[in-house]
Amino acid sequence: MSNANVVEKYLTALNNQDLDSIAALYAQDATVEDPVGTPLHTGIEAIREFYTKATSIKLTAELLGDVRCAGEFVAFPFSITLPSEHGPMCIEVIDTFKLNSEGKITEMKAYWNEQNTKLVK
Amino acid sequence: MSNANVVEKYLTALNNQDLDSIAALYAQDATVEDPVGTPLHTGIEAIREFYTKATSIKLTAELLGDVRCAGEFVAFPFSITLPSEHGPMCIEVIDTFKLNSEGKITEMKAYWNEQNTKLVK
Numbered sequence: 001m002s003n004a005n006v007v008e009k010y011l012t013a014l015n016n017q018d019l020d021s022i023a024a025l026y027a028q029d030a031t032v033e034d035p036v037g038t039p040l041h042t043g044i045e046a047i048r049e050f051y052t053k054a055t056s057i058k059l060t061a062e063l064l065g066d067v068r069c070a071g072e073f074v075a076f077p078f079s080i081t082l083p084s085e086h087g088p089m090c091i092e093v094i095d096t097f098k099l100n101s102e103g104k105i106t107e108m109k110a111y112w113n114e115q116n117t118k119l120v121k
Numbered sequence: 122m123s124n125a126n127v128v129e130k131y132l133t134a135l136n137n138q139d140l141d142s143i144a145a146l147y148a149q150d151a152t153v154e155d156p157v158g159t160p161l162h163t164g165i166e167a168i169r170e171f172y173t174k175a176t177s178i179k180l181t182a183e184l185l186g187d188v189r190c191a192g193e194f195v196a197f198p199f200s201i202t203l204p205s206e207h208g209p210m211c212i213e214v215i216d217t218f219k220l221n222s223e224g225k226i227t228e229m230k231a232y233w234n235e236q237n238t239k240l241v242k
Contacts, residue, residue, distance in 0.1 A: 070157035071157045071159075073158070094189050094197070111217070
């Protein structure tokens, strides 16, 4: 599986609220930092717990440009659209994944903050 | 200066072939990894040497979406369009900058590979 395919599987699983498929992309001892600058979620159980909230919401994840593969890493721009009390909100995010030789994600970093969050008109 | 402003200054300096302005954005002991997976350029002299080639070409650098600020980092998608023997080429890149308390870049990583390089029609 190419590193770009991992991104396709990840976004498909987010759109399908498919927690098991997301967890299956991660190595057992992986770390998730989302957003960057906040405490790490370390290990597959903590990662499953982190994604439990995201997969409980009907959201739309959409790739916004090329998947960039480089060395052991992949980086990609995407948007998450989700309901809010003021109507649909859209967040522009960049994720980086570090992958091991088996193609599992060992490190995920999500770059975004409130300024990347907008109400959809 | 906000971290997003560093990105604007960086892209403007690339478009202006302005090596001094690019170097001024970096800390003295900064590292550049471009593309990710290749040897680091360490220290401001090595970084100036690295950018000497990029600033000797008339290229166009264009932001392709939100600048994502997160913690000490900023990530952004952009394109570089430059001449080639087959006509203009466009490369889609994602850069991340780590910034110090003075707003200088201490670590730059550029995510791209050949698959992100296309002939412009």
